[in-house]
Amino acid sequence: MSDIIPLATTTQPTTQPCKLHPQSMCPAFGSLRILTRIEGSHPVMATDTGCLYGLTFVTHFYGASKSIVAPQLGTAELMSGQVVEGTRAAIEVAAKEPGARLIPVVSLCVAETAGMPEELLPRRIGDAEVVLVRVPAYAIHSHPEAKDIAVAALLNRLAEREGHVNSKSVVLLGEVFPADPLMIDAILRRMGVSETIFLPGRSIDDFRRAGRAGALAPLHPFYKESINTARNWGMPVVGGAPVGITGTYAWLKSIGNILGLDPALVQQVADEERAKATALVAERPLSGRVMVTGYEGTELAYARMLVEAGAEVPYVSTSIGQDPLVLPDELWLKAHGTKEVIYRKALEEDVAAIDRYAPDLVFGTTPLASVAKERGIPAMYFTNQLASRPFFLTGGMSATIEFVASVLTKGERYRWMQEFFTTAE
Amino acid sequence: MPPTVLRDLSDTSGYWAAVWSMCPMPDVHVICDAPVGCFNLVGTAVPDYTDAVPHIENLTPATMTEQEVGGKGTQDKVKWTYDNLAAQGILKDKHVIVVSTAESEMIGSDHSALVKQLGVGTRFYYSNSLAEDEWAGRDRVLRWLWDEYGATQSAGIATIPTAVNIIGPTYGCFNAPSELAEIKRMIEGAGGTVNIVYPYETTLSDTPRLAAAAVNVVLYKEFGTGLATDLGKPILYAPFGMQDSISFIRELAAHLGTSVQAEAFIRNEKRTTLQAVWDLWRGPQGDWFGTLDMGVVAGLSHAEGIARFLGDEMGMKVVFAAARPRRPGDYDNESIRQHIHKRAPSFLFGSMNERIYLREAGSKYTNFIPAAFPGPAVRRAVGTPYMGLRGCVYLCQEVVNRLYEGLLNFLPVDAAYAALRSPAAAIATDSHGNIPWTSDARTLLDSTLEKLPYLPRISASRQLQMTIESLARQHGHQEVTRELVEAGLAETKQ
Numbered sequence: 001m002s003d004i005i006p007l008a009t010t011t012q013p014t015t016q017p018c019k020l021h022p023q024s025m026c027p028a029f030g031s032l033r034i035l036t037r038i039e040g041s042h043p044v045m046a047t048d049t050g051c052l053y054g055l056t057f058v059t060h061f062y063g064a065s066k067s068i069v070a071p072q073l074g075t076a077e078l079m080s081g082q083v084v085e086g087t088r089a090a091i092e093v094a095a096k097e098p099g100a101r102l103i104p105v106v107s108l109c110v111a112e113t114a115g116m117p118e119e120l121l122p123r124r125i126g127d128a129e130v131v132l133v134r135v136p137a138y139a140i141h142s143h144p145e146a147k148d149i150a151v152a153a154l155l156n157r158l159a160e161r162e163g164h165v166n167s168k169s170v171v172l173l174g175e176v177f178p179a180d181p182l183m184i185d186a187i188l189r190r191m192g193v194s195e196t197i198f199l200p201g202r203s204i205d206d207f208r209r210a211g212r213a214g215a216l217a218p219l220h221p222f223y224k225e226s227i228n229t230a231r232n233w234g235m236p237v238v239g240g241a242p243v244g245i246t247g248t249y250a251w252l253k254s255i256g257n258i259l260g261l262d263p264a265l266v267q268q269v270a271d272e273e274r275a276k277a278t279a280l281v282a283e284r285p286l287s288g289r290v291m292v293t294g295y296e297g298t299e300l301a302y303a304r305m306l307v308e309a310g311a312e313v314p315y316v317s318t319s320i321g322q323d324p325l326v327l328p329d330e331l332w333l334k335a336h337g338t339k340e341v342i343y344r345k346a347l348e349e350d351v352a353a354i355d356r357y358a359p360d361l362v363f364g365t366t367p368l369a370s371v372a373k374e375r376g377i378p379a380m381y382f383t384n385q386l387a388s389r390p391f392f393l394t395g396g397m398s399a400t401i402e403f404v405a406s407v408l409t410k411g412e413r414y415r416w417m418q419e420f421f422t423t424a425e
Numbered sequence: 426m427p428p429t430v431l432r433d434l435s436d437t438s439g440y441w442a443a444v445w446s447m448c449p450m451p452d453v454h455v456i457c458d459a460p461v462g463c464f465n466l467v468g469t470a471v472p473d474y475t476d477a478v479p480h481i482e483n484l485t486p487a488t489m490t491e492q493e494v495g496g497k498g499t500q501d502k503v504k505w506t507y508d509n510l511a512a513q514g515i516l517k518d519k520h521v522i523v524v525s526t527a528e529s530e531m532i533g534s535d536h537s538a539l540v541k542q543l544g545v546g547t548r549f550y551y552s553n554s555l556a557e558d559e560w561a562g563r564d565r566v567l568r569w570l571w572d573e574y575g576a577t578q579s580a581g582i583a584t585i586p587t588a589v590n591i592i593g594p595t596y597g598c599f600n601a602p603s604e605l606a607e608i609k610r611m612i613e614g615a616g617g618t619v620n621i622v623y624p625y626e627t628t629l630s631d632t633p634r635l636a637a638a639a640v641n642v643v644l645y646k647e648f649g650t651g652l653a654t655d656l657g658k659p660i661l662y663a664p665f666g667m668q669d670s671i672s673f674i675r676e677l678a679a680h681l682g683t684s685v686q687a688e689a690f691i692r693n694e695k696r697t698t699l700q701a702v703w704d705l706w707r708g709p710q711g712d713w714f715g716t717l718d719m720g721v722v723a724g725l726s727h728a729e730g731i732a733r734f735l736g737d738e739m740g741m742k743v744v745f746a747a748a749r750p751r752r753p754g755d756y757d758n759e760s761i762r763q764h765i766h767k768r769a770p771s772f773l774f775g776s777m778n779e780r781i782y783l784r785e786a787g788s789k790y791t792n793f794i795p796a797a798f799p800g801p802a803v804r805r806a807v808g809t810p811y812m813g814l815r816g817c818v819y820l821c822q823e824v825v826n827r828l829y830e831g832l833l834n835f836l837p838v839d840a841a842y843a844a845l846r847s848p849a850a851a852i853a854t855d856s857h858g859n860i861p862w863t864s865d866a867r868t869l870l871d872s873t874l875e876k877l878p879y880l881p882r883i884s885a886s887r888q889l890q891m892t893i894e895s896l897a898r899q900h901g902h903q904e905v906t907r908e909l910v911e912a913g914l915a916e917t918k919q
Contacts, residue, residue: 018509020485025470026462048527050438050554052431054466057777057799061474065781067762072429075555078531086428093430109460109528110555111494137462138490138528366469370479 019346023365024295024319026051028108028135029058030143031150034175034200035133036064040101041204042094042128045070046087046116047108055108069093073113083112084120095125102204103130104150109137131157141344142319144222144297147175151200152225158204159211161233167214168259169195170238173226174219179390184242187393191252191269192261215258217241217251219392221325222297240328242392244305245277276394285310286401288360288408293350294382295319295365300329300341302363302386302400307336309401314338315353317345347371361408376418378410432758433778435722435749435797437597439562440526440554441467442648445596446566447522447550448481452628454519456506458499458529458536460489474801475597483519485510489528499534507543520574520629521547527554548573560750563648567592570624571652575632582636584658587681588620590635591663592653593644595624599724599797599804604644606807607815608663612642614690615674616683623652640680647725647750663812665730666738667699670814694814701818706739710825717824718742718878719772722761722779723797724749727811731774731796734817735824744770749797771878772824776800790881792827835884860894865907873914892917 028051035043036059045052045068056068071077071086087105094103105121107113114136122130133153135146151173170193172184185196197206197213210216216230217238227237236258242248249270256266289312292303297320303313316333320326322343330341342349350368354375362372362379363386372379380386389403390396440457444467447453457464464486472478487502503523510516521544523536536549550569552562589612594601609619620638621627641653644663653660659680664673671691678687695703705711719741721731725748732746745764747756756764762782765773769788773779777800780793795802796811810816862870870893874886893913897905 018513020506020509020513022461022464022486022488024461024465026466028462029470048438048555049431049434049436049558050440050527051463051466053434053437053441053559053799054462054471056433057474058466058470060777060781060799061801065784067433067778067781067785069433070431072431073555077428078555082428086430089428090430093432109462111528111531114494136460136494138460138494141461141490366473367480367482 017346017348017352019344019348021347021367022141022319023345023347023350023367024141025058025143026055027137027140027143027146028055028106029062030146031104031106031133031135032059033063033143034147034150035102035104035106036066036068037202038102038200038204039202040099040128041104042066042097042100042102043068043104043106044087044090044094045106045108046073046083046090046113047106048073048110051108051110067097073110078110078112083116087113087116087121091122091125091130095128100126100128102154103128104153105130105132107132107134107136114139129157141321142222142295142297144220144295144320147200148223148225151223152229154200154207155210155226155229158207159229159233160208161211163212165212165214166195168193168261169197169213169215170255170259171197171199171210171213171216171230172219173199173216173223174241175200176219176392177388177390177396180392180396183390183393183395187242187252187269187273188255191256191266193255193259215255217255218325220298221300221323221329222320224323224325227325239325241301243301244308244397245274245281246308246332247301247304248277248393249274273394277397280394280398281309281401284401284405286405286408287311289314289357290404290408291315291350291353291357291359291362291364292382293317293345293353293362293364293368294387295345296383296387298387299382300326300333302382302391303333303338304329304336305391305397305400306404307333307338309397309404311404312337314357314359315340315342315350317342317350317353319344360411361404373414374418374422376415378407378414380407432762433781435758435776435778435799436559438527438552438554438559439557439565440524440552441597442557442559442562443524443550443552443566444468444481444484445472446563446624447524447570447629448483449595449625450627450629451483452519452630454483454485454510454516454521456503456510456521456523457484457486457526458489458503458523458534459486459526460528461486463526463528464488471799472596475599475798477803477805478596481596485515487523494528494532498532499529500536500539503536503539504543507547511544516544523547523549525550525552525554530555558750560647563593563595564651567623567649567652568655570629570632571635571655574629575635576655579633579636582633584639585618585620585637586639587617587683588638589617589677589681590620590638590641590656591622591644592641593649594622597798598645599727599795599802600809600811601625601644602805603807603810603819604663604812604816607810607813608642608644610815611670611674611813612677614687614694615677615681616686616690617677617681640677642677645724645726646729647748663726665726665812665816666734667702667814667817668738669730669733670817673813698814698818702821705821705825710821710828713825713828715740717772718744718770719774720745720747720761720764720770720779721774721796722747722749722756722758722776723774725752727774727796730816731811731820734820735772738817739821741772741824742770768876769878771881772827790831790877790885792824792831794823794827831881832884835881835888860897860903860905862905863907866893866905866910869907869910869914873910889913889917 069090071090107116118132181198215236219241240251242251252270286309292299299318303316363382369379390399468484469480487506493499540547540549643649664670678684728748732743735741736743765782766786769791772792774796776797
């Protein structure tokens with residue numbers, strides 16, 4: 001090993017900050033969160049112990065209180081090719097759980113498990129479907145995108161395509177605050193929608209019923225595999241989301257068009273909703289410069305709402321990759337004063353943006369929020385504080401902007417804390 | 426041999442052990458040869474909840490993608506990462522260590538030659554993550570740090586007669602700040618001075634000074650003995666409980682030649698710190714300990730120590746004490762889970778895993794007290810030790826306060842207030858006269874109550890009886906049948 005190793009020369013443009021610290025949860029977490037929350041679902045994880053420890057740790061905090069089994073995969077098992085055998089043994093253990101109806105096999109980064117051949121796993125065991133969900137972090141890059149992988153895998157296996165299609169029903173796709181589905185369902189029913197199915201939720205049967213819905217409406221812009229699945233079925237897909245004033249108006253009209261609802265009724269509901277949202281903003285406009293830099297894949301939509309509410313949002317960054325699904329929001333933002341939209345962002349880019357834009361408020365990842373607080377700038381963890389409130393339609397807009405407005409008044413406390421902890425005396 | 430199936434790990438891998446042991450030292454920078462997830466979990470997502478830090482700042486990934494996994498290897502990425510960190514001045518005055526992960530080991534990445542082409546002093550640590558668990562990993566990385574950064578440079582360092590090292594605490598060690606504060610206090614009380622707390626409160630450059638200590642105290646039995654052995658001085662383990670703590674002080678003092686001071690410290694501690702245990706023991710609270718049962722699943726030191734103090738000294742009945750790593754005969758998580766599902770003890774010390782098993786079992790009468798990772802817990806206040814003399818007081822106090830909490834939750838509150846919120850709640854207490862119970866029904870109720878911890882049993886018995894009888898009245902039954910009991914139990918499980 002004494003030979004000099006030939007290495008590629010490092011070329012890094014000097015104008016852009018170097019992407020040294022990528023910002024995403026472990027991508028696989030996105031799928032585990034969804035898979036552990038389904039009733040009767042008992043995941044099997046095929047991976048090494050460090051990965052298993054970390055992923056179950058965060059899943060037991062943010063996902064569900066659910067015991068998780070895994071084959072032991074150390075050097076001995078990997079070298080002797082026991083990955084499939086061990087996984088099958090773990091599937092049998094999972095199948096013994098009371099009420100087991102779904103056993104997602106989650107394969108992760110260790111090369112041997114990432115390439116697990118699905119045909120060597122059982123398709124069913126007892127009452128449970130066995131579904132392979134491949135989420136190697138090195139290929140998925142962000143946890144929102146892993147949510148999509150999990151949902152698509154379940155739809156492909158479970159969705160029922162036979163039988164009567166309920167042409168006035170719609171599948172709404174995306175993890176949302178529990179109050180959001182109630183509000184969305186109510187407004188859609190007023191327009192003539194017969195049924196809404198929210199995925200991913202607690203019910204495995206919702207995945208089955210989803211196959212016979214009239215349309216798919218992704219509420220978040222990273223469900224591209226799931227959208228492909230719907231398109232392959234010939235199920236129409238609704239673009240956009242019911243976010244903010246213009247976004248909600250366009251979305252409601254689009255749902256009406258795609259489902260063939262009564263145009264006059266749809267127009268009436270859309271007009272009412274737009275008037276309510278406009279009045280809300282007129283009554284309580286936001287003012288201040290806000291950076292929206294989470295890693296949930298929903299950042300552009302939040303930025304758009306805040307801009308409509310009166311805030312200045314010069315910089316938006318997210319963990320997901322650039323994609324046609326996010327493009328409308330990006331174009332809208334750039335037409336409304338946003339100077340930069342960064343995909344697959346790294347900590348360095350967000351930190352440089354704090355220096356460049358001197359924001360009044362930062363929503364970011366935990367490392368970024370801590371950097372902002374070290375500068376005395378009000379900052380919060382996007383995931384815990386923004387992404388966990390009502391967001392959609394006027395009700396969600398009201399909850400979200402009211403919260404943002406209240407945080408914008410807290411500058412004094414953040415400056416006091418910074419001064420207290422950074423001065424020596 | 427049939428494959429082993431794991432349930433809810435209690436410990437992590439050698440890679441985590443390495444990062445968590447190296448990164449508390451501010452003059453270290455670790456480049457992990459890892460995909461994004463192994464960087465995020467180890468550096469941010471988990472230490473947010475184990476150590477209450479926003480993120481580990483001196484850790485950078487050489488982010489592995491499809492390209493690297495697909496045959497290119499990770500060496501270019503490691504060099505790119507090193508060069509860019511260096512260009513930004515982040516590596517100034519730092520010892521750089523490249524650490525492997527299970528994922529990089531699987532594709533055969535060995536950077537021991539590559540690091541020689543990076544800045545002077547850069548080293549490669551093979552974390553052996555596919556084979557080594559957290560405990561073996563923690564033990565080995567401490568030895569490696571001494572071998573690489575301490576042993577040869579320590580030649581001229583003389584032993585200071587009263588100096589004591591504390592070996593072990595790092596990121597991801599349960600309750601480390603409090604345990605450490607108490608053990609330091611006891612070392613000083615015994616007449617010693619703390620030399621180095623390794624690696625929690627030192628720098629890597631200071632590693633050679635480990636040689637100056639006369640005694641090494643290993644904070645956690647589950648790792649650290651390797652380094653303590655290499656240092657060649659007497660080894661003591663941080664104690665739990667009254668007797669072991671007193672023995673620890675005496676033994677340490679014997680090594681240091683400070684026995685007179687140590688005996689005075691012991692006398693004073695009995696009159697001050699430990700007086701609380703004596704007071705509780707003589708008071709009504711002390712009576713409870715002998716009537717309670719407990720289980721513990723934790724790191725070896727905590728599992729042994731909590732069982733020894735609350736069991737052997739205070740008289741609680743220890744139904745299981747399972748250590749991680751497991752000693753011969755210790756329950757694995759599968760067995761712990763079955764045990765809890767069958768009958769949960771009134772106190773359970775453990776991790777998130779045991780907490781989940783309690784929820785699955787609907788054991789709302791069990792007091793869960795965190796005693797191990799995994800699981801989110803802020804333990805940064807230094808006043809919550811389980812170890813040492815103050816640990817005895819804290820554990821007693823915690824148990825008694827939990828009992829108070831449970832009892833207060835059971836005292837009757839006038840039902841009219843509940844009826845204000847929900848009219849249905851009023852029915853449960855709307856009792857007039859007795860309803861006869863069939864013997865079948867009575868047997869089922871009794872066997873259900875048998876499974877509950879002793880103290881809440883009395884109150885639960887009254888509550889269950891009331892719920893079932895009101896169900897009987899609601900449905901116009903003249904007697905309580907087995908079916909009604911089943912329905913009542915199902916209702917209260919919700």
